[in-house]
Amino acid sequence: MDQYEKSCPLTQKEVLDADFMKARNNLLEIAAFLDRLDRAKALDGEDDFRLVAFRRVLKDVANHESDKVKRMQMGLSDLSIEPMVERDVQTAFGAVKM
Amino acid sequence: MQYIDLHCHMSSRTTDDYHMMALTGCVAITEPSFWAGYDSCTPDYFRDYFHRLTDYEPKRAAQYGIQHYAWLCLNPKEAENREMAKAVLKIIPEFMDMPNILGIGEIGLNRVTRNELATFIDHVELAMQTNELIHIHTPHLEDKYKGTKVMVDTLISDKRLTPGRVMLDHSEEHTIEMILGNGFWTGLTLYPTTKVTHGRAVDMIERYGTERICVASACDWGPSHPIAVPEFIAEMRRRGHSEETIRKVVYENPAEFLSQCPKFKLKHTEPGAVLRFA
Numbered sequence: 034m035d036q037y038e039k040s041c042p043l044t045q046k047e048v049l050d051a052d053f054m055k056a057r058n059n060l061l062e063i064a065a066f067l068d069r070l071d072r073a074k075a076l077d078g079e080d081d082f083r084l085v086a087f088r089r090v091l092k093d094v095a096n097h098e099s100d101k102v103k104r105m106q107m108g109l110s111d112l113s114i115e116p117m118v119e120r121d122v123q124t125a126f127g128a129v130k131m
Numbered sequence: 132m133q134y135i136d137l138h139c140h141m142s143s144r145t146t147d148d149y150h151m152m153a154l155t156g157c158v159a160i161t162e163p164s165f166w167a168g169y170d171s172c173t174p175d176y177f178r179d180y181f182h183r184l185t186d187y188e189p190k191r192a193a194q195y196g197i198q199h200y201a202w203l204c205l206n207p208k209e210a211e212n213r214e215m216a217k218a219v220l221k222i223i224p225e226f227m228d229m230p231n232i233l234g235i236g237e238i239g240l241n242r243v244t245r246n247e248l249a250t251f252i253d254h255v256e257l258a259m260q261t262n263e264l265i266h267i268h269t270p271h272l273e274d275k276y277k278g279t280k281v282m283v284d285t286l287i288s289d290k291r292l293t294p295g296r297v298m299l300d301h302s303e304e305h306t307i308e309m310i311l312g313n314g315f316w317t318g319l320t321l322y323p324t325t326k327v328t329h330g331r332a333v334d335m336i337e338r339y340g341t342e343r344i345c346v347a348s349a350c351d352w353g354p355s356h357p358i359a360v361p362e363f364i365a366e367m368r369r370r371g372h373s374e375e376t377i378r379k380v381v382y383e384n385p386a387e388f389l390s391q392c393p394k395f396k397l398k399h400t401e402p403g404a405v406l407r408f409a
Contacts, residue, residue, distance in 0.1 A: 100304075110275065114281065118245060125242070126273060
């Protein structure tokens with residue numbers, strides 16, 4: 034049993050009534066983003082680490098297991114523990130650069 | 132409902148923002164030392180900046196009835212520069228006795244480098260010398276898990292340190308358990324894209340409870356929202372959480388953490404608030 038079962042005070046129907054339209058819109062935005070990539074005038078990002086990671090963690094949304102956000106976060110995280118020898122860039126990318 | 136925004140960079144915001152925050156119930160804010168958006172050329176910049184945090188900003192906030200407190204450090208974004216860090220560490224003690232300074236922060240890691248870690252440890256050492264509260268920035272995006280783990284491991288190996296006097300801020304779903312599980316305080320920062328939305332913040336409150344958790348806007352010069360805490364309050368109400376639960380997160384918890392520094396004294400007391408430190 035999921036230890037967080039029933040931690041949300043709303044019923045599923047109430048969550049759907051309140052959040053379905055927003056979630057639906059977010060889902061369509063993701064689909065449109067992927068379509069835009071497919072329609073791009075040059076397919077030069079297929080191996081880009083961000084797109085590879087994005088496609089990989091997207092599968093987690095569709096499965097029925099709990100802790101989807103945490104698993105997606107971990108899928109987009111650097112899991113090494115050794116500090117970098119020297120700073121490469123100032124700002125993070127959102128996925129691990131291989 | 133009155134609230135305390137524990138993390139806002141008001142030096143980057145307009146006076147209109149203070150006005151909106153006051154109108155929506157903000158009674159006190161704390162401003163951690165920040166990065167200007169570009170690396171500083173000289174340590175003298177920090178003397179000017181610390182002067183602003185300890186003199187000009189408290190006066191500006193007071194015009195709207197908001198108490199302004201601050202934290203001092205060299206922000207992790209510039210921590211790679213060890214020479215600059217060492218120079219700034221010498222300037223910080225000049226300002227530590229100012230009446231609105233609560234401790235050292237926001238120190239931490241950015242890209243999780245050796246130099247950043249060395250600068251982080253230097254700041255912890257400085258804090259330990261006078262038993263200051265510590266406010267910590269955890270890195271963003273792909274660096275968050277690694278940076279949080281490196282800092283948690285570093286901090287718990289230092290037996291002089293009391294985790295209850297340390298806030299590890301910007302936690303998310305994959306770092307919150309590690310922070311709370313080791314006895315630290317944490318903050319959920321309500322930022323539109325790179326941190327936590329108010330919906331996800333409420334999800335985390337529902338999952339992990341209200342002990343040692345605060346929320347803040349973390350508003351700065353980037354896309355951010357100075358009245359993000361009232362948005363969080365509205366989402367909590369929409370989900371049916373009690374006024375007592377909401378008040379604990381947005382008022383009592385930050386007051387409890389910050390009151391470990393004797394300089395933090397609230398002029399206003401939220402009706403019905405349970406101030407356990409009083």
